[in-house]
Amino acid sequence: MYSVLAFLFGSSSLLYAQNETGTGFPYFVDFTKGSQPKEAYKPVVPGAVNNATFTKDGLKLTDAIKSSFGAILLSDQIFKNDEGIKFEFEYVSYNGTKFDGSRGDGFSIFLIDGDIPKEQLNIGANGAGLGYSYNAATNKKYTTEGLRGAFLGIGFDEFGNFKKQFYQSEENRNGISNYPKIEYNSHITLRGKRDTQYRGYPVLYTVSTTASKNSSNRVASLDVNTGKFKYEKNDTFDSFSVDIDGSKIPLNEEDPNYRKAFVTLEPSQLGGYNITVKVKAGNTLHTVIENYYYPIQLTYEDNSVKPSVFRKLDTSPPKKLRIGFAGSTGAATNIHLLKNLGVSKAYAAEATDDLYTTCKNKSITTTPLDNDIAYSILPYGKAAVIDGEVVKGNEYIDYKSFRFLTKEGESIPNNPNYTYTSEEGTWAYNINTGELKFTPVSNFEGIAYLRYDIKGGGRDGNEVPFNQEDYRSFPALIQVQVINDKTCSKSFIISNQNVTSKIIK
Structure with missing residues (x-):
């Protein structure tokens, strides 16, 4: 796949733009010009400051300071969603400070409905929401609508709260209520489609990247028919941390702190998508999620209300898609830096360096x-x-x-x-x-x-x-x-x- 002068954070300013067919594919932007690409939009963050900045090192979503938040939407780059989509990007979450044993919070990349008018675009809740899901807090000071047009959010969740159910005055959303502590941190989590402002966005699948391969709680996946979670074993990849314990940007894949993510949504003959997420940590490629089936309708438990309610959710994919990123810190911190985003059709050719x-x-x-x-x-x-x-x-x-x-x-x-x-x-x-x-x-x-x-x-x-x-x-x-x-x-x-x-x- 594409790399910039063969190392992680180089100096290329390549923008591999939309082709003449108008589908948006293939697309590439390296985020290293130090200026905001014309197709990018920096949304207003209710009750917070959007700290996202474009640097020569890449798109920096957060600094390693408490309660930092940043988000970018590629609002003017729309992809026709007819035969699946795949994207890849390099990232480094580094130089952070721990709280309760973990750095954080994490970052998300998400797909949203490309037909949403640009002036209606927003960003979801900061903190554990990672800019994707809502916060239906009873204390209205903290209430935040979820991302409008949200279809799929992928959380690179260092602290582990993106998957969590919250039911308290300052934080309230559906999720998993009792994940074991030993497997709690360093997750990659899928959240699903929006229903209303403060409804939907269900956790679909979450996996601990640091848990033992023998753990029976490494994975929690949603049973889309019953709305309950199933705890499962996943011994198909070796353990690695989503973030790194270091203060420097890695130069190449020989550095064990190198990180690159690959996400593919392949159309299923049943309707919906099969989702695969791979992460390259150092020079090892880990298949973290393989062919998770995201159907066109599902049942989930909305436990952001008491008593909880089982709801049906239409999860049929939009005809057009946009892509966005968001990152958060809380009491735990990290610098969240991204670059080299490539987007193509799921079955586009693949050329290798x-x-x-x-x-x-x-x-x-x-x-x-x-x-x-x-x-x-x-x-x-x-x-x-x-x-x-x-x-x-x-x-x-x-x-x-x-x-x-x-x-x-x-x-x-x-x-x-x-x-x-x-x-x-x-x-x-x-x-x-x-x-x-x-x-x-x-x-x-x-x-x-x-x-x-x-x-x-x-x-x-x-x-x-x-x-x-x-x-x-x-x-x-x-x-x-x-x-x-x-x-x-x-x-x-x-x-x-x-x-x-x-x-x-």
């Missing part, structure tokens, strides 16, 4: 598409994604869809020979084999950079819809290190799916 090494004055022929994938539908060529069996693999890439991009991510028009000459050397791409040859200029030593993107559609490029522009991949980065060394007699490759390359310039 590659690192090669060659000798000075020696050409190298590479195959960068070997670890890339595209999607297809069985039977081959079936037009509707949700009606067929979706498969993925390298064989579904259209070699002819390869595009040269500058290292800043801008498109370079291809000539008939698919060649591009930079100051470091000449790149020549073979549309029949997918091979890419790099010839360095005479006596060049250092790192040559090139970005590219691809589409699916099969080798002939004819399969609809994967041959369309809104199924194009995010940019991937190719780096060729040209060295003058006695050990460089043979070229080699370091390349991994979803792993940031290791050269730092």
